[in-house]
Amino acid sequence: MVGVSSKGIYGLAAMHVLSHAPNGRTMQVKEIAAMTSLSHSYLEQLLSQLRKAGLIGSVRGASGGYKLSRLSHEITVLEIIESLEGTLFEVDGNVGSSIILESFWLDMQKKVQELFSLKLSEIDQSYQPFSYSI
DSSP, X not given: OOOXXXXXXXXXXXXXXXXXXXXXXXXXXXXXXXXXXXXXXXXXXXXXXXXXXXXXXXXOSXXXXXXXXXXXXXXXXXXXXXHHHSOSSOOOSOOOSOHHHHHHHHHHHHHHHHHTTOBTTHHHHHSXXXXXXX
């Protein structure tokens, strides 16, 4: 069913911070942790999953860190959440013999997907005022 745990919430927060990096520069874990109030070790776990999902890239070295692998207007909130949580809304099993109930559940699935199809870049536009100082 529908549900977003702290994992998805914090992962979205980390991606939001990365989307504000000037000129797409890399950010170190300690910077992201400070801006999201997450522990360094937990954040590293989330960033690892986001990297494996292809949403962020990492650069090694003294000036290394993490950055978005695509532009923020190409990444949806749904991609971020599902890369950390798995499928956000899925009807398991038989919904019964009623075509009405089947239509209801399929409609709910579509609405959840539409709601979470918001682009990472659109979060700031939709929910002003907020900005990071990087």
